[in-house]
Amino acid sequence: MAEILVTGGAGFIGANFVRHWRKARPDDAVLVLDKLTYAGNLANLDGLDKVELVEGDICDCDLVEALLRERGITRLVHFAAESHVDRSISGPDAFIETNVIGTHSLLKAARKVWLQGSGIPHRFHHVSTDEVYGSLGPHDPAFSETTQYAPNSPYSASKAGSDHLVRAYHHTFGLDVTTSNCSNNYGPYQFPEKLIPLFMINCLEGRELPIYGDGMNVRDWLHVEDHCRGIAQVLENGRAGEMYNIGGGAELPNMAVIDAICASVDTAFKDRQGLAQTYAQAPAANGGSSADLKTFVTDRAGHDRRYAIDCSKIESELGYAPARDFATGFAETLDWYLDNERWWRPLLKR
Secondary structure, eight states: OOOEEEETTTSHHHHHHHHHHHHHOTTOOEEEEEOOOTTOOGGGGTTOSSEEEEEOOTTOHHHHHHHHHHTTOOEEEEOOOOOOHHHHHHOTHHHIIIIIIIHHHHHHHHHHHHSSTTOOOOEEEEEEEGGGGOOOOTTSOOBOTTSOOOOOSHHHHHHHHHHHHHHHHHHHHOOOEEEEEEOEEESTTOOTTSHHHHHHHHHHHTOOEEEETTSOOEEEEEEHHHHHHHHHHHHHHSOTTOEEEEOOSOEEEHHHHHHHHHHHHHHHHHHSTTHHHHTTTSGGGGTOOGGGGEEEEOOOTTOOOBOOBOOHHHHHHHOOOOSOOHHHHHHHHHHHHHHOHHHHGGGGGO
8 A cells, every 4th residue: 555645746856756765665655646737747657666646636635635545645745736937927827726726735635634533643745946935146145944935937936825835734733744945956757848858859959059048047956866865855854844945056057057968968979879860960960069059039037047055954954965966967867868769759749
């Protein structure tokens, strides 16, 4: 019987967490609840045993309640969310529905099942983002857990709303909750609308690399496997009602990441036999440079300038530290995408 329910477990970070949990806890079965929207992908869970997927909506409170009660679930890790800022600008309604109403639906079900009678030992872990804190100036200190919320996009506003609901259910009703706020994730199984996989694939396909504004917006980059380790540490040992920031310790401007993508793809064409034949349309296949694909476009509306994460709380309380620097994690990620075209190719049609 599954002891842990993972919402959004067929998405990028959720699927990586399921893989991490199965490896770290081979005796534990995992129940995944996923709506399988455009970013949910059954292939993300290929090769895993003792993982059951239920296709359903987190807004379906009755379904969630039934799963918690009938499967004896005592731990829930909540990843399911709309997460792409550009999509939140063009269509914010879906973000309010999933991120706010969906999170509240999960909390209602958890309260009803876990707090009945004398209560059942439990934990509800909510996965959030550093974007709820807003934007930093070039010399501002990094975001800590006490930084005032100042979301600037419909996406970050919806996540801030869900964070507040999770906190309220702890302080008002006594639900055992924890929240983690992460920086920019990258790694295997990331849907190719995000910067690193999008630009990698565009380099291979010979398509433009659209760079917002001057390309100097700064992000802290976190390998998804380090993120999953941090979540597991909070889930198991974090203090009830607390928030924990999880970062990668790699604060870089977007342009530096884009330059790394271009240089690494060009090097891969020199080192990997047959790559030029497979991706004949790539500049690197014809002796050119991927950097020639750079194109500057109008900046995103309300684009936050800088994010940075202070991880001192999770480091001191739970012993967390990222295992990969950006160079190592990025090299692994590029190799994964080059080796897994069969995974990402069908997603381009979405």
